[in-house]
Amino acid sequence: MFLFKKKSRYSQLREIFHPENGREFDQLTKEELYHMVYHDSITNFYNWNYMWKFLDTRYRDPNVRYCFVHFDIKDFKMINELYGHFKANDILIMISEQLKKETDWILHAVRCDNDNFAIMTKPYSNEELEKILLKFFEKISTPPCSKEFKIYYRCGVVPADDAIDRDDRVADLAKYAQRLGTKHNCTEINFYTEEMYDNLITSRRYLAELDRAIANDEFMVYLQPKYDINSEKIVGAEALCRWFYKKEKILPPAEFIPIFESYDVVDKIDQIMLTKVCQMHAEFARKGLPAMPVSINLSRKRIQNEHLIEQLCACVDYYKVPHELIEFELTETVAFYDIEPMRQFLVDLHSLGFGVSMDDFGTGYSSLSLLQSLPLDTVKLDKSFVDGILENQNHNTERAALLIKDVVSMTKHLGFCCLAEGAEEKYQVDFLRTCGCDKIQGFYYSKPLPIKKYEEKLAEQQK
Numbered sequence: 055m056f057l058f059k060k061k062s063r064y065s066q067l068r069e070i071f072h073p074e075n076g077r078e079f080d081q082l083t084k085e086e087l088y089h090m091v092y093h094d095s096i097t098n099f100y101n102w103n104y105m106w107k108f109l110d111t112r113y114r115d116p117n118v119r120y121c122f123v124h125f126d127i128k129d130f131k132m133i134n135e136l137y138g139h140f141k142a143n144d145i146l147i148m149i150s151e152q153l154k155k156e157t158d159w160i161l162h163a164v165r166c167d168n169d170n171f172a173i174m175t176k177p178y179s180n181e182e183l184e185k186i187l188l189k190f191f192e193k194i195s196t197p198p199c200s201k202e203f204k205i206y207y208r209c210g211v212v213p214a215d216d217a218i219d220r221d222d223r224v225a226d227l228a229k230y231a232q233r234l235g236t237k238h239n240c241t242e243i244n245f246y247t248e249e250m251y252d253n254l255i256t257s258r259r260y261l262a263e264l265d266r267a268i269a270n271d272e273f274m275v276y277l278q279p280k281y282d283i284n285s286e287k288i289v290g291a292e293a294l295c296r297w298f299y300k301k302e303k304i305l306p307p308a309e310f311i312p313i314f315e316s317y318d319v320v321d322k323i324d325q326i327m328l329t330k331v332c333q334m335h336a337e338f339a340r341k342g343l344p345a346m347p348v349s350i351n352l353s354r355k356r357i358q359n360e361h362l363i364e365q366l367c368a369c370v371d372y373y374k375v376p377h378e379l380i381e382f383e384l385t386e387t388v389a390f391y392d393i394e395p396m397r398q399f400l401v402d403l404h405s406l407g408f409g410v411s412m413d414d415f416g417t418g419y420s421s422l423s424l425l426q427s428l429p430l431d432t433v434k435l436d437k438s439f440v441d442g443i444l445e446n447q448n449h450n451t452e453r454a455a456l457l458i459k460d461v462v463s464m465t466k467h468l469g470f471c472c473l474a475e476g477a478e479e480k481y482q483v484d485f486l487r488t489c490g491c492d493k494i495q496g497f498y499y500s501k502p503l504p505i506k507k508y509e510e511k512l513a514e515q516q517k
């Protein structure tokens with residue numbers, strides 16, 4: 055029997071210890087203490103202490119099969135900022151109240167911390183559970199404070215067969231699957247698999263090794279030249295990271311950047327790239343090589359850092375690199391996510407003389423008209439566009455080619471420089487030229503090169 059049955063909202067804790075109530079800790083009853091240990095003060099729902107015992111095989115019947123679910127609210131930080139903490143708390147309460155009602159499929163449910171919730175469910179198949187969860191998330195998709203806003207969830211599930219004998223480590227597995235949900239505009243449910251476990255171990259290893267690798271100077275800049283489509287001359291480059299892992303083998307960014315992004319440490323890599331590119335610019339200037347802009351990828355989460363511009367400037371100015379020689383590439387999804395902070399960030403960058411590109415155009419959700427409100431210099435068409443250009447067009451592929459034609463001409467019409475990424479064949483470059491595309495960055499001209507090789511290419515071109 056729990057106390058506070060009638061009070062289902064807000065913190066009893068805060069009430070008990072509020073100076074006006076004047077209760078001392080040793081005046082609390084056993085029930086009150088029990089309640090405090092197993093309940094969460096914001097929602098008055100169960101907390102993680104309560105769940106833990108149902109997971110621990112020393113206490114539970116090991117024959118009870120269950121699936122384990124862990125979820126959080128997408129962009130909860132933004133919701134907090136938009137509506138304030140109290141209204142955001144109301145969402146947590148709404149979720150807790152709904153969890154209490156869903157007794158036909160839930161064995162136990164708790165609020166772990168912040169916007170994180172965990173559920174032990176009856177042992178369903180993945181397909182069954184996915185349906186149940188989608189229905190559940192739909193019921194809690196409208197915040198009490200605004201009927202227009204839609205809440206999306208990021209959810210990880212450990213299937214019953216994988217949950218056996220895991221004890222509370224099952225939560226780590228579910229959280230790992232949950233973290234794979236990276237989109238902003240939909241609810242995502244990811245099921246844990248064995249393969250994910252191997253990836254999890256690799257992620258942990260890479261994370262643990264990050265500082266060592268930085269100290270050992272293992273992150274290198276490769277440069278992929280950008281070519282003017284008409285003169286076929288190098289007009290700049292993009293800096294792409296490579297990890298010279300323990301100075302034994304070279305890891306491509308796809309193996310580690312997404313991991314560092316999901317653990318919010320990718321800024322360390324981006325900063326190293328910027329520093330190395332500035333050092334390179336300074337050295338090229340000493341050697342009398344032509345000065346060409348180099349673009350750096352900026353991970354989208356970094357925009358939330360209010361000191362980012364200062365940090366970027368401090369680095370570039372330290373090496374006395376003219377700002378116009380540095381361009382920043384941001385992915386399209388950023389624009390979709392939260393346009394105003396993004397726009398302000400780009401305006402600031404631009405007014406300081408840096409170049410700004412929209413990366414991976416065509417893979418996200420923004421449209422050219424949305425991009426029009428951003429102070430961009432270049433739109434980089436994603437490789438998937440270019441892949442649509444085939445040597446022998448048939449009726450179906452003609453449509454893809456027409457689409458590219460329209461996108462390039464709209465990009466130009468809006469005043470942007472248009473760069474196509476990932477052209478590998480001559481006929482692709484020829485077609486893009488006829489469309490009016492300005493620049494090409496692709497294997498047809500060059501793969502990403504170590505700085506030394508890029509320098510040789512520049513020197514050769516200068517002759």
Ligand code: C2E
Nearest residue numbers: 294295306307308311327351352353476477478495496497
């Ligand atoms: P991205 O920014 O879209 O970079 C372009 C990627 O396309 C590069 O892959 C490049 O090698 C590849 N590429 C260019 N032309 C061709 C082509 O003709 N054919 C094929 N098959 N591929 C082509 P890379 O170097 O493996 O980088 C992958 C992604 O990793 C980058 O995509 C970027 O999102 C991320 N990344 C790389 N370096 C950094 C970095 O320093 N910081 C951050 N935040 N992300 C980085």
Ligand code: CA
Nearest residue numbers: 292351383413
């Ligand atoms: Ca890029």
Ligand code: CA
Nearest residue numbers: 413414434475
């Ligand atoms: Ca790209």
